Amino acid sequence: MPSDTFLRLNDEKKKKLIDASFKEFSLNNFNDASINRIIKEAGISRGSFYMYFEDKKDLYFYLLEQYGEILSNNMKKDLIKNKGDLFKMFQDNIEESYNSFKNNNINFFKKSLENVTIMEESKRTFGFRDKRLLKELIPNINLELLNDKARRHIEVIFAINMHLLMVTLFKLLKEDSLDKKMLKDYYEQLDILKYGCSIEKK
Amino acid sequence: MPSDTFLRLNDEKKKKLIDASFKEFSLNNFNDASINRIIKEAGISRGSFYMYFEDKKDLYFYLLEQYGEILSNNMKKDLIKNKGDLFKMFQDNIEESYNSFKNNNINFFKKSLENVTIMEESKRTFGFRDKRLLKELIPNINLELLNDKARRHIEVIFAINMHLLMVTLFKLLKEDSLDKKMLKDYYEQLDILKYGCSIEKK
DNA sequence: GTTGACATATGACAACTTGTCACATATAAT
DNA sequence: ATTATATGTGACAAGTTGTCATATGTCAAC
Numbered sequence: 493m494p495s496d497t498f499l500r501l502n503d504e505k506k507k508k509l510i511d512a513s514f515k516e517f518s519l520n521n522f523n524d525a526s527i528n529r530i531i532k533e534a535g536i537s538r539g540s541f542y543m544y545f546e547d548k549k550d551l552y553f554y555l556l557e558q559y560g561e562i563l564s565n566n567m568k569k570d571l572i573k574n575k576g577d578l579f580k581m582f583q584d585n586i587e588e589s590y591n592s593f594k595n596n597n598i599n600f601f602k603k604s605l606e607n608v609t610i611m612e613e614s615k616r617t618f619g620f621r622d623k624r625l626l627k628e629l630i631p632n633i634n635l636e637l638l639n640d641k642a643r644r645h646i647e648v649i650f651a652i653n654m655h656l657l658m659v660t661l662f663k664l665l666k667e668d669s670l671d672k673k674m675l676k677d678y679y680e681q682l683d684i685l686k687y688g689c690s691i692e693k694k
Numbered sequence: 695m696p697s698d699t700f701l702r703l704n705d706e707k708k709k710k711l712i713d714a715s716f717k718e719f720s721l722n723n724f725n726d727a728s729i730n731r732i733i734k735e736a737g738i739s740r741g742s743f744y745m746y747f748e749d750k751k752d753l754y755f756y757l758l759e760q761y762g763e764i765l766s767n768n769m770k771k772d773l774i775k776n777k778g779d780l781f782k783m784f785q786d787n788i789e790e791s792y793n794s795f796k797n798n799n800i801n802f803f804k805k806s807l808e809n810v811t812i813m814e815e816s817k818r819t820f821g822f823r824d825k826r827l828l829k830e831l832i833p834n835i836n837l838e839l840l841n842d843k844a845r846r847h848i849e850v851i852f853a854i855n856m857h858l859l860m861v862t863l864f865k866l867l868k869e870d871s872l873d874k875k876m877l878k879d880y881y882e883q884l885d886i887l888k889y890g891c892s893i894e895k896k
Numbered sequence: 897g898t899t900g901a902c903a904t905a906t907g908a909c910a911a912c913t914t915g916t917c918a919c920a921t922a923t924a925a926t
Numbered sequence: 927a928t929t930a931t932a933t934g935t936g937a938c939a940a941g942t943t944g945t946c947a948t949a950t951g952t953c954a955a956c
Contacts, residue, residue, distance in 0.1 A: 497904070523725060527943070537906045542944065579892075641882050642891035648858070648883050649891060655857055656850070680843050681850050688890030689844035689851060690781075699933070729914070739935045744915065 494554050498544035509534040509544070513551055518599035522552060522607045556604065562592050564625040568632060576634025579686050582653050586678060589657065590664055598665060605662045626650060649685070656681050696756050700746035711736040711746070715753055720801035724754060724809045758806065764794050766827040770834060778836025781888050784855050788880060791859065792866055800867060807864045828852060851887070858883050 498506070512533035516525050527548055531541050545551040566588045567581060574580035593601040626647060635643050642649060660678040664671060700708070714735035718727045729750055733743050747753040768790045769783060776782035795803045828849060837845050844851060862880040866873060 500903095526941085528941085538908095538944085539906050539946085540904075543904070547944080637893060638891050639893050641886050645879070645883055645886060648886070651861075652854055652857065655854065659853075677847070681847055684843050684847060684850070684890075685887070686890050686892045688886075688888050689840050690888045691839060691841050702932095728912085730912085740915085740937095741917085741935050742933075745933070749915080 493546075493550065495544055501544075505536075509536065510555070513555055514597055514600050517552065517555065517603055518597060519603075521603050522548070525552075555600070559593075559601065559604075560625055562596075563589060564629065566592065567629055571629065571632040576632055577637055578633050578649070579637075579682055582657075582682050583679060586657060586660065586675065587670070590661060590670060593661065593665065602662070602665055605658055605665075623647065652685060653682070656685075695748075695752065697746055703746075707738075711738065712757070715757055716799055716802050719754065719757065719805055720799060721805075723805050724750070727754075729753075757802070761795075761803065761806075762827055764798075765791060766831065768794065769831055773831065773834040778834060779839055780835050780851070781839075781884055784859075784884050785881060788859060788862065788877065789872065792863060792872060795863065795867065804864070804867055807860055807867075825849065854887060855884070858887075 501509075509530070512530050515533065516530045520526070525548065527538075527541060530551075531538055545554070567585055570581040570584045570588065571578075574584065629650075630646060633646070638646075656678060660674055663674055667674070703711075711732070714732045717735065718732045722728070727750065729740075729743060732753075733740055747756070769787055772783040772786040772790065773780070776786065831852075832848060835848070840848075858880060862876055865876050869876070
């Protein structure tokens with residue numbers, strides 16, 4: 493987490509550092525991103541940087557959380573619009589997410605997708621750190637549309653959707669156009685999650 | 695990919711480098727792993743290393759593929775045993791995978807799970823590079839047990855299972871015992887994938 | 897004002913990192 | 927024995943990170 497010192501910084505200085513960071517992480521993936529270049533671009537000293545953030549990771553997750561907020565807010569809106577229907581929300585959400593990312597630091601997002609790890613760290617990714625944003629969403633879900641098992645594993649459903657969503661968004665952003673076939677594939681995958689893989693009904 | 699020069703190396707020298715690499719990646723995640731320490735431990739020169747592998751990534755994925763083979767072979771065996779039933783295979787497979795990893799460089803595996811990325815790179819992860827191992831598995835699947843959509847998205851089903859499997863294995867290996875509750879959770883998640891989340895039947 | 901206490905800022909520094917390259921030494925083939 | 931090819935080597939440049947002694951703000955109290 494950024495230090496209080498950073499949060500207390502005046503907006504201009506803060507913005508300069510954030511902009512420089514976004515730029516660096518847009519051009520390089522996490523490993524190759526250089527704190528040196530960031531501080532040079534932002535015009536601050538090495539010591540100051542370590543006053544604000546613990547390390548590169550700390551800065552990176554701070555930036556990611558900005559996107560988490562966007563993603564979560566979009567989902568919340570779509571959830572309300574669809575009267576708590578989780579799958580209708582997922583379906584509506586992808587175009588919205590696509591546009592958010594397209595108009596906003598698209599390269600940062602692309603690079604980020606390359607870095608997303610499915611484990612520990614991913615819990616923090618895109619602001620779903622500490623399951624905070626997830627917890628905010630759950631009350632808006634109409635659980636009556638879901639069966640018992642799904643209700644018990646609601647975070648897993650989200651994780652699976654996240655996985656499908658990320659992979660699809662990654663492809664979409666690569667193509668640079670909202671490829672209808674890819675969208676259709678995503679909807680089919682959501683259908684698998686909704687109705688299952690089996691021919692036999694339970 | 696390792697160079698022919700590396701593959702031509704005598705077994706002793708090869709093993710020494712592989713052992714040193716496993717050790718380094720068991721103690722450090724990808725970023726922190728040091729080629730310097732590896733070559734020191736393996737007793738080869740820096741120049742030689744770069745003769746064998748392009749870079750750290752190249753070495754790392756080479757090691758991962760060894761595990762991919764294990765995973766894939768286990769799956770194949772279980773698939774035949776269960777007469778092509780994909781979900782029965784998934785269910786049988788987790789204990790086997792758990793034991794394979796437990797008795798074999800468990801720390802390497804743990805660290806690896808922290809590094810697995812869901813995107814591009816992950817296609818190579820655990821040997822599923824180029825979908826080669828996946829393609830070998832598919833002929834053993836009884837597709838008649840799956841509905842149309844599932845058949846069309848068979849690699850997605852595998853990806854989702856991989857995700858659920860990895861997360862569960864990660865937790866299991868952390869606990870250091872085959873926690874029955876976690877296993878039960880995994881089976882339930884597989885059931886969601888098999889029969890869906892929805893209360894309504896399609 | 898001046899003093900003191902605290903918050904911030906700085907850049908030189910040690911201790912690493914990686915990939916390259918001119919050169920040295922094996923090994924095989926003529 | 928000579929040539930050609932395959933390997934091995936370590937010094938090197940150019941980078942990386944995190945720390946720390948030191949300097950400079952800022953603001954309240956005397």
